[in-house]
Amino acid sequence: MTAMTSSRLYFLGVALSLAACGPSKTVETNMNLKEYQLTSDAKGHYLNQRQAFSPDDQWLVYDNRNEGSHIGLNPSVEMVNIANGKVKQIYSAPNTNEFGPGVGAIAFNPKRNEIIFIHGLSNYDANNPYDFTRRTALAVDLGKNNQLIRKDARDVVPPFTPGALRGGTHAHSYSGDGSWISFTYNDDVIAELFKTDSSKKDLRNIGVMIDKGPVAVASETAESFDGTMFSVIVSETTESPRPGSDEIEKAYEEGWVGTNGYVKADGIRVSKALAFLGDTRDANGQLVAEVFVVDLDTDLTMADPDRPLEGTTTSRPFPPAGVRQRRLTYTADRKYPGVQGPRQWLRSLPDGSMVFFPMKDKDGVVQVHAVSPSGGDTRQITHNGFSLDTSFSVSADGKYLAYGYNQDVYLTNIQTDETSKVSPDRSYDSTDLDNINWSNEGHVLAYNRKLVTADGAWYQVFILK
Template sequence: MKAKRRSRLSFLGVALSLAACGPSKIPKTTMILKEYQLTSDARGHFLNQRQAFSPDDQWLVYDNRNDDAQIGLNTSVEMVNVSTGEQKLVYKAPVSNDYGPGVGAAAFSPKHNEVIFIHGLGNYDAAKPYGVTRRTGLAVDLTANNLPSRKDARDVLPPFTPGALRGGTHAHSYSGDGRWISFTYNDDVIAELSKTDSTKKDLRNIGVMIDKGPVAVASETAESFGGTMFSVIVSETTETPRPGSDEIEKAYEEGWVGTNGYVKADGSRVEKALAFLGDTRAANGQLVAEVFIVDLDTDLTKSDPERPLEGTTTSRPFPPAGVRQRRLTYTADRKYPGVQGPRQWVRSLPDGSLIFFPMKDTDGVVQVFAVSPNGCEISQITHNGFSLDTSFSISADGKYLAYGYNQDVYLTNIQTDETSKVSPERNYESTDLNNINWSNEGHVLAYNRKVITPEGAFYQVFILK
């Protein structure tokens, strides 16, 4: 093992001591916790990669996929009690076939007994199946007999409606106060235009739903409908980003910065912000994923002149007035440039002072790195001799990372870089450890494994206490 060296970094006036050492071949400590299997029936129980716990940490919500890529074939969302293992139905699509509607990626509000998930449009068939431009955010109120409601309005016919979208939302995530919802987005109008105009591409973006609704549309159809919230796109992409510039051709894997935003270098607070990955083009033309941030401390219902929130027949929806994305990382000159590793939505400390993402170190090992939302040098957080092979989650107190490697769960102390294996030896065959969620209070870890049985291999829900 290489000699250990320590450095002290200061972010926003708060000192954070991070150990920096060379890769070790095994974790420094082993701290085995008790594992409990909550589900066992022969079907999928697929957790979202975040916000799977109810506000009181008593329930875990999941969809019934048994394949990550098969949201289009799934029809139901359920939840399981963390203490008793009781399972309850949250939502079941009333009609379904091989083309839709498509249901999944369920997330709990941190403040209310409400669950939001992807739901495909109502007019699904062979010609118009479930797809990235043909889905919406459906919410279920668990305190009102599981009453469903559409969150984002949709209007695909000009003149378009401010506050309504023209495409599909996905990967919904509540802000810390539960009032806003972030999402990734693909625009149906531009996707259709791209079939006849080679200069147009269906580019992914990110957006937010804010509590300024409801939004009504002129004519309710299966393709256009109202929603309870006001939706806007807050990122900006281009089909042809200039090499070496901060322009991007894709915005994705967003995450809220802090529970209540972050503090700027001048001491003022940004109440809400989203960090996300943006695909840039390096000077040599190489595609490099970098970390970006967009501050949302302005009136998101207002547009710039000539840049309508609702877009036009030839342009995607524009961000609100005063909202501009800002680049935080510049990694094109590293040995292994760009964010790399397992699919990972951007995470941050609860106080918003650090934003975390996976990237390869100089030895080619995928580690967790961090950067301040104010921009500064990138810090390496983990120093393992192995590449994490799942997404990671951050504890409620901001002290620990949880992630998986070789079907085991590991914790890393963010301040000391000490890594511990915490999952016990298994007396069952399993694969596909993923979707690690930390409970709101920080005392329970939940995750999926695909357990192999004589009836087949099925995603089950496990917890570590």
């Protein structure tokens, strides 16, 4: 931590504790905290929406996209030192072109010097470009000369292999102990089947990679290959959810519940769990996104009878035995039903007692709400006169939410619901505030701004101390 930091940290806690509580609990005051621009090259520096900080909080990782949707066009990932702005390239894909391979969405392991990111398949061309079903998880061990590690095995040729997937993984996130990895998933086998059978749709799901590998496939090719971890799908989707039921047609935007799971109402601890969004259909058949949870404290290598982990030629992979998703929110009767607002991977308190999500209040303003992973009533956390327009991040001590509105960074005290603006006034032209990350120790916020210059507008990395 540099000298420029220490004089600023005290004010963050004091200013929030002194914030007056108005009708909306929003305090439009600037705390005069210091913002620093870490990158400046005329290219993208796109942070992940979580786990961007190294375990020691000295580095931030990012990819070189300049548009959030351009992973397929991006060739490289880098890291920048938050004390001196030194940039290091971590990985650059060889032979890149407009079809792939595609690299991005990089995250740091919270416990060791390892990063993970999306990497498209190696046999990319005009007929087989980077796509949802054609990507995998590539890790880099920064402590071993940037050794490359393929995490998820893939097998698209029947008979399929338990522990291997048949599609693409995305939005990888380490569990609190750094041992497991969550991801969203699209199945290539079903996507191909859809071309001849429209009743079989490639529905997004969520899964986990666990430390039960390695997994070897029968024959390695560009489409099928070994992996170091055992992968399973833990959600279950259906093409036609029954109206008014808990069935879903999409599982997405998952987040780990707590750094060490959560404690159920009966006092029993669930060691690992994922909260996620599930698209339901209300009684009138309208799409409503709700919050779900799946407990993972069981042997994930075991399958139910007639429900193979690896799936079949006509079915998606099935969740392990004893793993069943559970619905937490029921919002269809609200004036503004369902999870709504900026794209948000779900977050929770460090102790796992609350899961946070965005939803409109009775006035149509997007606020942060929360629900227990055990279920029950929801609680509105923010009471602002504006709709947050970025994703949000939770501090390591579980006291604050950080998010953006109108290019400014705001903090909300989770206990008091009081909100304060913390970013300083800007002397530069910028847009697209996004990807707010709280450091592991909680002393620094990192985020993207697209800085407008005479030569163009580029995503740059900023920190607030």
